Amino acid sequence: MEELRFLRREHLPHLWCAGCGHGIVLGAVVRAMDRVGIDQDRTVVVSGIGCSSRAVGYLNMDTLHTTHGRALAFATGIKLARPDLHVVVLAGDGDLAAIGGNHLIHAARRNMGITCVCFNNGIYGMTSGQYSPLTPAGFRTATAPYGHLERDFDLCRLVQAAGATYVARSTTYHVHQTIEYVARALSHEGFSFVEVLTQCPTYFGRRNRMADPVRMLEWFRQRAVTVAQAGRMKPEELRGRVLIGEFHRTEEVPEYSRSYRDLIARLSGEGDGDGR
Amino acid sequence: MAGERWEARLAGAGGQGLITAGIILAEAAVLAGRNAVQTQSYGPESRGGASRAEVVISDGEIDYPKVTGPDVLLVMTQEACRRYLGALKPGGLLVADQDLVDEVPPGPYRVVRVPITRIAREEVGREIVANIVALGVLVALTEVVPEGVLEEAVMARVPRGTEELNRKALRAGLAAGKGTAAR
Amino acid sequence: MSKPRLMQGNEACVEGALEAGLRFFAGYPITPSTEIAEMLAERLPRVGGVFIQMEDEIGSMAAVIGASLAGVRSMTATSGPGFSLKQENIGYAAITETPCVVVNVQRVGPSTGMPTSPAQGDVMQARWGTHGDHPVVVLAPASVLETYVLTVRAFAIADELRVPVILLSDEVTAHMRERVQLPDPGALPRGERPRPGRAPANVPPMVHFGEGGRILVTGLYHDPSGFWTEKPEEADRLLRRLCGKVESRREELTLVERWYLDDARVAVIAYGCVARTALRAVRLARERGGRAGMLRLACLWPFPRHEVAALAEKVDAIVVPEMNLGQVLGEVERAACGRCRVIGYHRVDSELIRPEELVPVLEGV
The missing domain is CATH 3.40.50.920 (Rossmann fold)
Structure with missing residues (x-):
């Protein structure tokens, strides 16, 4: 229960719907913070706009609730101004992959020292259930009443291709994996990205015959395939499934704020930078 | 020169270095203890589009920063000559690149034609320093700043390693300006 | 005073910003403000500051606010189209009371307009560009020297009142080169941020990230503790105080x-x-x-x-x-x-x- 120190308990209960998965993800985040022993007075958690972005209201540390899609850009400023601080971004799928997609790929490309957790419920919950870039094809939303025609992003592959140096995916059904991946992401120096599938029974579930949150968790369990399992499966068996696990991890790319500090040190002729 | 306002307009095409020439002329005026303002107008093209630099020099305050009726107009293209000649102050000086400006309509001004670009290419060895040749011509004809101060300003602005080339260009321009008979 | 020298308006802005203690700049290339970014890319790391060219105008405004909240004097520079893009986050700076300086070198608009030519069409956008009532201070220099002086002043006002300050330049003033003699370093007041125990009337003290305050900063209406609220009386109190901190200082901010x-x-x-x-x-x-x-x-x-x-x-x-x-x-x-x-x-x-x-x-x- 040590992780409770990371919560502003005076502001609970949270505003999320009954059955919403965001509390599970937030729980995993604070347990991961506890596991890696994060210093809550040297950590800034940044969010954008959307249901998941309200998570920062409940975290007992420096928190920044920004504009829609821009959390990573705000976080970039914080990290560059104070490279010694731990900077974490919590954001939804619409926030990160649609309006904020540009900041996502460029934060990844720079290998900015930020841990980014994507609460992927495949829907815009705060505005009552419109489709997002992560809504799977065929499912119904408030703006896809006949079933969604677009393909969804594989956000982990996108972010990896853009240059992220730690990439993993989990679901709210797979709580232990989620805690472990977030913990590893928090311990990683460069841009780390963890996508967590989380259920929105209120808007996604009800329109897709999964109004019961337990059915949505069941759905996650059935859809999820680990990277190891997937290697042994045929392409047709993988159709409609979601890969979970760690996709990518490298320490070989320099973290951006460190590179900039090295530049400052080089220009001042004082050697090769601080913080080594 | 008296304390009153003296105006020059340098007009031609992007890539001819006229904005740099304007800056150097203004810097020379400041080095000479005078007041100066330099402005410019340019299009989206880095090379080839219309380009003009303006310099106002005075010993007093300079309120309006742009040129209204220039004392000196340098034109490095026919188009610039056509466009700006009308604004030249009566009795003003027009300096035209002899090879690039074919037609100069008659009017109440002094016309000096100098093969500025050709001098840069053939005497100095690099066409790119035509702007510095032009500055030499202008200062030789107007004495708006002392030659030595102009050279100091040129040396302070040009890229390292090109000092000799630019010094040669400046001296060629000064000589050409002095050797030209006004008509 | 410094030795007389010929200086460009945008360069004077850079010198003023550095004199005011600028240590973070985020921007995106746009004519006719780009010289500011180019010069700061060279200068900032030499004084221990950070320059970053962001992926877009919106992100650069966001990064500036983030850096300012982390305790660093921050600025961006842009022009017409970019200024439009920054507006949402300028409103965010206003409601979160984050000091920042936004330089807008006006060019001919609307839209792409005439990128290399001067205009003064952004006066109203500078005041009302973001949605909702909000406080903002707008300074308009008329010379190269004044660009320097007002840039320093912009940082001082931004910090003391915790507001975004717009330096509304124009293509003529920004690209013009004039003979200037800059005031000696430290000659102009640089202002300081209100801090716990030392804050002027109706400006709350500022606690930066990393100082143990465990603060919440939000663009939602919030109560004095910083937590979001939808109580009408709290909303009314917040907006009236935000606008009032500038409004009540109209005469002292006036510069004619x-x-x-x-x-x-x-x-x-x-x-x-x-x-x-x-x-x-x-x-x-x-x-x-x-x-x-x-x-x-x-x-x-x-x-x-x-x-x-x-x-x-x-x-x-x-x-x-x-x-x-x-x-x-x-x-x-x-x-x-x-x-x-x-x-x-x-x-x-x-x-x-x-x-x-x-x-x-x-x-x-």
């Missing part, structure tokens, strides 16, 4: 210059590059026996309506030349409130208004 106004019958009210034209025109009119004068505005918002009202009592007419179709004009009319004639003079063809076209306007009234 008076030229030949003692005996003037006709006065020009001008700002930015056009003030240079206006001063020449006033002098030409006076040489011909006219009784003209000028009130130059260096702070456009909060609008110095008390100054304009007092002037309108004294003169027969006020002429407002602008490189737009009448933006400050409307404010002047509002402040003059029928006490004298108010005449606009507009030029929107990308050319700076010339003195000789303004003289007949002064003589005709």
